[in-house]
Amino acid sequence: MPFSFKLFDVDHSARRGRLETDHGGIDTPVFMPVGTLGTVKSLSSGDLREIGADIILANTYHLHLRPGEDIVAGGGGIQQFMSWHKPVLTDSGGYQVFSLADLNRVSDEGVEFQSHIDGSKHLFTPERVVDIQLDIGSDIMMVLDQCVEYPCDRERACDALERTTLWARRSKEHFSHKTERNAYQQVLFGIVQGSVFHDLRKRSVEELTALDFPGYAIGGLSVGEPKDELLDVTELVAETLPADKPRYLMGVGFPEDIVEGVARGVDMFDCVMPTRNARNGTVFTSRGKVVLKNTVNKTDFGPIDPECGCDVCKNYSRSYLRHLFMAGELLGPRLATYHNLYFYLHLLAEIRQSIRKGSFLLWRKEFYNKRDNQ
C-alpha cells in the first residue's frame, strides 16, 4: 500500500489517524521503540510483535558504523535483517553526529566526524545520508539536519536552521532520483529546527513545507531545555505544520511528555526512556515509576503493576525481578524492557481510544490523578 496518512478524529488539538506503508499500517499517535543497532535492546522481534509495536526506530549513524549499511542491505534490508517484518523509521544520524561523535566539523557540504567506536573518519552529506538509508531500507527516512545544543545563541540557531533547510532541499532533490530502488516504498521526512526561538521555528516550518515533505519532525528538542520551552515550541510548530501530514516529535519522552505532545497535535514519538530505564531496573506503572532494586520490593510478591496485562506482570513478581537486578542477571533488563514498552504502547492505545471517543481531556485528567494518588 503506498504511503499515506489519514486523520480520523481531532479532539481539541489531539489527533487520531493512521499511516500506511508497504510493511503495514501504524495507528497514530504512536510510540516507536528505539532499536538503535537494529535491535530493541534485549527483545526479540517476536516480543515486539507480542506487545503490539507497529513500527520501530533504528539509527543511521549507529548502523553505518556497525555493521555497515552494506551488510544490512545484504541481509535483505533492516526488516529482514532483524526479522522484524513491519515498518522501520531511521533517523538521519544528525543528532548522533553532534552528540556522540568525537569530533565534528560542519560545513555546507556536510559534517565530518570521527566514530565514537574506533575514531575512524566519516563524512555525512545530505546525499550520502539518503543513500545510507536507502541501503538500510527503512520505510521512513529522515533528512540530515544540524542539531544545536541548549542553550544556543540566536545566530548559531539561525545558521543551523538555514543549513538544515539547504540540506533538506538537497536531500529531497537527491532522493527524487532514487525512488523505487527497493521493492517497497521509502519516504523521506523533513526536520524542523530553530532551537527555542519562535520566529526561527516558524521560518523553519515555512521553508520546509515549501519543499513539501510527506511528514515533518520537530527536531532539536529534548536537549536540556526547560519543560515549558519544550511544550511551547512543540505547540507552536505543530499548529504551524500542515494538518494533513504526520508530525513527529523526536526523542520525547516521559509518559507525561507524550501525553502533552499529543495534546499539542503530535502524531509520532520515540525515546530511549522506557528501554534505557528498564536496563537500570526502573519501571513505569500507572502510579508512577518504580525502582526495582529498592529494598521494599524484596518481599513484594505482587506484579510490577497490578493494572498491567503484560506477560511480565502476569508471571513474575517484583521480588523475583529485584533478585534478577541485584544479581546482575540478563533476564532482569529483558523483562523490565518488555514491561516498559508494553506500558508505553498500551498508554498510546488508551490515548487513541480516548481521542476516538472525544474524551482525551478527561482521560488526561485521570492519567494525572492516578499518579498523584500513588
Add this chain to the structure above:
Amino acid sequence: MPFSFKLFDVDHSARRGRLETDHGGIDTPVFMPVGTLGTVKSLSSGDLREIGADIILANTYHLHLRPGEDIVAGGGGIQQFMSWHKPVLTDSGGYQVFSLADLNRVSDEGVEFQSHIDGSKHLFTPERVVDIQLDIGSDIMMVLDQCVEYPCDRERACDALERTTLWARRSKEHFSHKTERNAYQQVLFGIVQGSVFHDLRKRSVEELTALDFPGYAIGGLSVGEPKDELLDVTELVAETLPADKPRYLMGVGFPEDIVEGVARGVDMFDCVMPTRNARNGTVFTSRGKVVLKNTVNKTDFGPIDPECGCDVCKNYSRSYLRHLFMAGELLGPRLATYHNLYFYLHLLAEIRQSIRKGSFLLWRKEFYNKRDNQ
C-alpha cells in the same frame, strides 16, 4: 504423581526411561539446563517451555547467598518464584563451596566458607543443606558431598569419600523427619565420590546404595581429569549402581560427553556448557561448534544450523547474530542461549528415539560422522 522412575528400553548400556514428579514427568536420558540463580541466564520460563525443557537445575549455594531461601520460599518455592511450573533439581552446593567460596574449612560437622560475593561467613552442614533445599522447594534435592580436586591423592580422596557417606547418612536421617513439608513431594539423591580410584568409587557406591536413595549422582568428575578417566569412572559407577534407579552424571558436558555418558548407562546430565558458551558467542551445530564473531559470518545470511528447527535458526542469520555480538547487544547471548539449549534438548530427544528403536549405536556412529565431515 509420586516420584518414580521407569525404564522402558535398554540398548546395549544406553537406557530410555521416565521420571515422574509432582511437577511433571521427565523423559530420560535428559539434559537439565542450568539456572544457577533461579534463571537460565537470559531466557524466560516461556522460552524454556518452548524449547521443550522438562526440568532445570538451580544452585543451592547461589540461591542461599542471593536472594536467600527465605525469599524463594516466600515467593511460593522456586517453581512459582521463577514462573517455571515444571520440575527443578537443586545441587547441594558442595561443588560450589569447594570451587567458588573464598575460604573453606571442612570438618565432619560440615563446611565453613566465606561468600564469594561479600565475604560473609556461612556454615553448611548436611542437615542445613537439606533444610535450605526444602525451603527452595526443589523436586529433586542433593545431599551435601565433599568434592576433591583433580589430581588428588588416594588418602584425601578416601577421606572425602568417607565424609560424603557420613553426610549422606545424616542428610537422609534429617530428611526422613521432614517429608511432606511442601504440598508436593521432594526427594533426595545420593552422590558417589572417590575421585578416579576405581576401588574407592565401588566402595562409595556400596555405602550409598546401602542407604537406599531414590536416585544417585556421579559427582567429582569434570574437574580436570583426562577424558578417558571420566568415561572409565562413569562406566564403572553406572554398572555398579542399581539398574532401577536414575543415574545422574553431574556437570557433564560437551555433546560428545553426553553421548558417551548415555552409552555407559547415564540418565541425567547438566552442564553450563551450552549456556556459558552461548554468552561468548559460541554455538553448537550438527557439524560442530561455530564462533559467531568470526569474520566468515559477516556476510553469511544463512542460519546457525540449517538442520536446526529452532526459532533462532528460522528467523535470524549468522550475519545478524555476529553483528549483535560485535556490538555487545543483549539479544546476542539470548538468541545463542536459546539455540544452544534447543540443540542440546533436541540431541537428547534424538538419543531417546534411537534407544527406543534399538539403534543407538548406529545413531552414535552417524553423530560422529557428521562432525568429521564438516
